[in-house]
Amino acid sequence: MRTSLRTFVRTTLDLGDAVLHPWGREPAGPDLLDDLVAAAADPAIALWNPLPTADHQAARTWLEAREDGWDRGAGAAFAALDATDGALLGTIGLRWVDRADGLASIGYWLLPDARGRGLAARATRAVTTWGFYTADARRIELAHAAGNDASCRVAQRCGYLPEGVLRESHLFGDGRHHDEHLHARLAGDPEP
Numbered sequence: 001m002r003t004s005l006r007t008f009v010r011t012t013l014d015l016g017d018a019v020l021h022p023w024g025r026e027p028a029g030p031d032l033l034d035d036l037v038a039a040a041a042d043p044a045i046a047l048w049n050p051l052p053t054a055d056h057q058a059a060r061t062w063l064e065a066r067e068d069g070w071d072r073g074a075g076a077a078f079a080a081l082d083a084t085d086g087a088l089l090g091t092i093g094l095r096w097v098d099r100a101d102g103l104a105s106i107g108y109w110l111l112p113d114a115r116g117r118g119l120a121a122r123a124t125r126a127v128t129t130w131g132f133y134t135a136d137a138r139r140i141e142l143a144h145a146a147g148n149d150a151s152c153r154v155a156q157r158c159g160y161l162p163e164g165v166l167r168e169s170h171l172f173g174d175g176r177h178h179d180e181h182l183h184a185r186l187a188g189d190p191e192p
């Protein structure tokens with residue numbers, strides 16, 4: 001097994017109207033911290049992707065954890081930033097589930113104003129390709145709550161094939177365990 005390659009090395013990915021920039025401690029100005037607090041309060045994020053960033057201190061702790069993930073090559077968390085003004089649009093990240101085996105998972109959320117223009121799909125495609133080619137991922141999984149239709153469409157548009165239903169597999173923001181749809185892409189799958 002080629003475990004030596006299985007690390008995430010900080011990089012910036014250009015999507016044209018947005019850039020994916022590694023999350024870290026810097027720059028963590030008040031606007032960015034405010035945006036992370038606002039993200040935690042957004043109803044869709046609070047339901048499907050609860051964020052522990054209720055205040056500035058919690059947001060700084062969250063950023064420290066993302067930085068630590070990059071330092072250890074264990075997690076690749078990107079801020080999606082507007083290419084024009086640098087405003088926060090959302091986040092997308094890969095993390096190893098089983099690093100030695102090349103098994104990773106991908107997740108994302110967007111702030112409300114950034115939704116509805118296909119950004120999540122474009123970011124997911126870019127990070128997926130990057131994960132396969134630069135980090136030697138073998139399989140990347142994408143799981144979403146069965147009721148999260150927008151996320152299901154993102155998975156389908158990015159070539160993550162449906163593999164089944166995980167029953168009551170994850171506790172979501174409404175305090176309930178929901179079924180999840182499991183999707184995955186293999187390194188050898190065709191580009192969507």
Ligand SMILES: CC(C)(COP(=O)(O)OP(=O)(O)OC[C@H]1O[C@@H](n2cnc3c(N)ncnc32)[C@H](O)[C@@H]1OP(=O)(O)O)[C@@H](O)C(=O)NCCC(=O)NCCS
Pocket residue numbers: 044045048049107108109110111114115116117118119120121143144145148149150151153154157
């Ligand atoms: C899921 C999310 C990232 C999608 O990002 P997006 O860039 O806004 O996605 P789009 O607007 O391009 O929508 C993707 C598809 O879902 C469809 N869609 C959007 N909202 C929908 C809804 N409420 N119900 C059904 N379909 C929906 C869109 O029509 C689009 O379909 P298409 O591919 O046929 O054009 C975003 O909605 C979000 O951040 N949600 C809150 C957090 C979250 O759910 N994170 C994912 C956890 S797994």
